[in-house]
Amino acid sequence: MISERVIMQPKRTNKFYDNHEFIHSPDGRIVRILAEYTGPQQLFRKKKVKDTVVFFGSARLKPQDVADLALSQAQANSAPETELAKLRRAVHTAQYYEKARELSRRMTEWSMGLKNGQRRFIVATGGGPGIMEAANR
Template sequence: MRILSEYYGPQTRFDKLNVDDTIVFFGSARIKSREEAEAMVAAAERGEGDPERARKALSMSRYYEETRELAKRFTEWSKTLDEKERRFVVCTGGGPGIMEAANRGASEGRGVNVGLNISLPFEQSGNPYITRELSLEFHYFFMRKFWFIYLAKAVLVMPGGFGTLDEFCELLTLIQTHKIKKKMPIVLYGKDYWSKVVNFEALCEFGTISKEDLDLYIVTDSMDEAFDYVTRGLMEYSLDQPGPSL
């Protein structure tokens, strides 16, 4: 019954608000906004915190701010496409950090946005920028992942930890094995971060993936490149195919 409720509940809300499909942002719950990171640095300089941790938070805060700006740009762009249906709505895991940044940017772009929260003993709680009617909470990770991918027409993977890696690798696996047949632009955002965290080229070198698998996504540090790549892909592959699909 709980699994069924985690299917029909979200479906009812998406239908009610005419949400056809989404642009999904994955990323860390621990990345701070620039404002919060600067406050940490100031506190550390007063002897009230760890200076190294504060400096690291400030350095990583660029990803919060760039996620926020990208989500705003996607939202403003999507609102020009259809007056009746809501196309390519920003969707996140609903928590703090990168998720908050994307919901915040979409809200600043005056668009509805989705938060697919998960019940966890730490870190995860719904951020205040999610459209209230589209703030959903899941018990099961697999149902939450279903809704991420079923509605998604594009995915941006920002710096993140185990959860982000899990979501990204599962998405690539589903595409590689043709369980997902729709064409989706996928962006791995943050060259310096991802070059140190994963080495998919090594998998190709050792023969455990094909060279063509590296073409399933792009890696970039540029907001303009990410925006252009995603919107171009959406116009080519998804504009005339509204609604969820796999």
């Protein structure tokens, strides 16, 4: 008579990095931060990105033409002074949007002009809007 042997499989432990509830909890924050740091590093290595120029800034800034148009329309519609003051500030700060756009363009052109295929500087942003959008344009 052949005896049956029961082979016990080791119990699999649940990994906390696979635990959705943990990862999205306050205690899992450090793991999420680490992933946001190491994930892009891995992607940069794969894409052979050596250096980045990172743009940070206000997400509220608008392009000059958009800010100018909003102010003109508000003035034509006799908007309240508080609204006009806000729009005047937007027109004034739009210069920084335009400057970020120009700097990003210049950095990209300079990097693309480097000899021996050393286009090593890539403009990186958080995506936008505002200054980050300007740098992406």
